[in-house]
């Protein structure tokens with residue numbers, strides 16, 4: 084058995100479980116009270132929350148504790164600017180509080196926990212440390228603490244995404260999807276998963292009903308899924324996991340394609356044209372976040388397409404974990420020109436040709452790449 088990255092994968096999976104529990108706590112508070120101050124707008128008008136900073140702090144701290152901070156290089160989405168502003172004292176204390184609450188539970192997974200609660204400066208330092216630039220050489224971690232923050236604040240789908248890159252290749256991917264329903268019919272953004280959350284506290288719910296962590300190691304040919312570790316319950320590790328596999332559907336008429344919910348994030352008119360050209364007949368499944376990659380890896384959908392507006396540069400943390408999980412589950416991920424995504428050129432997916440196409444297999448993939456080729460000139464992207 085290939086033991087490379089075994090320890091890294093073990094720590095990464097556990098850290099994502101802890102991160103998911105943090106998100107669940109924050110999302111519950113956000114949806115149950117008038118915690119309006121818990122959501123801020125960034126310069127590009129996108130939202131950022133206590134959970135985004137909290138997860139970044141927790142994952143950064145856990146990786147540093149496990150491997151030594153001098154050995155951990157991390158590229159992540161959030162910075163501390165807004166958080167260190169004097170006007171953000173309350174926000175910062177909410178982050179520190181939830182980080183400590185959740186780190187307290189880390190020991191039940193066999194992870195280190197702090198001897199005493201982390202102080203404000205330690206939390207800020209953990210967030211600040213995630214400022215590596217990536218690149219073609221050596222190893223670095225990539226973290227999207229909350230992907231689909233918009234879905235998160237709306238009580239819908241979101242993901243925690245952690246990947247390890249070595250010499251430009253994604254070697255590990257871990258995707259925590261706390262609201263992923265077992266029943267795929269509930270995946271669409273029209274459903275409001277939080278409405279069922281009373282079940283989470285009843286103690287008698289089926290662990291597999293909602294929420295999972297998926298993970299894969301490059302070259303293993305396997306991708307795995309496990310239910311979220313329930314809060315306040317001691318679990319045995321290794322924890323139960325199921326193999327997941329992409330769908331075997333290759334007939335476009337039987338296939339479901341997913342895409343971002345927000346029109347601003349992907350050209351839905353163009354994807355509708357592509358769908359029509361290749362014979363994808365079903366309604367698109369619009370889902371927030373990298374849960375779209377999870378849906379392909381798990382066989383709940385066959386195609387994911389994203390065509391961002393011209394000039395937008397995709398970031399590596401929005402894709403790294405999802406790409407390796409889909410590939411190891413048997414799927415294909417390329418840009419719209421059919422080339423692999425390049426994770427070796429810094430924080431952006433430089434050189435990306437137009438858009439991203441993720442498919443359960445090569446038959447559908449070839450049809451879609453062919454359709455992009457045929458219809459690009461007539462589109463107005």
Ligand SMILES: Nc1ncnc2c1ncn2[C@@H]1O[C@H](COP(=O)(O)OS(=O)(=O)O)[C@@H](OP(=O)(O)O)[C@H]1O
Nearest residue numbers: 229230231232343344345347348370371372391395
């Ligand atoms: N203008 C524009 N175009 C394309 N993509 C953008 C754009 N702005 C942001 N982003 C990134 O999209 C991430 C969310 O993507 P989704 O696929 O979840 O989109 S959607 O929320 O379902 O519409 C989102 O990730 P998070 O910030 O982690 O939520 C962004 O990194």
Ligand SMILES: [Mg+2]
Nearest residue numbers: 227230231401
């Ligand atoms: Mg993101």
Ligand SMILES: [Mg+2]
Nearest residue numbers: 160227229230
């Ligand atoms: Mg994010």
Ligand SMILES: [Mg+2]
Nearest residue numbers: 129130160232
């Ligand atoms: Mg964001």
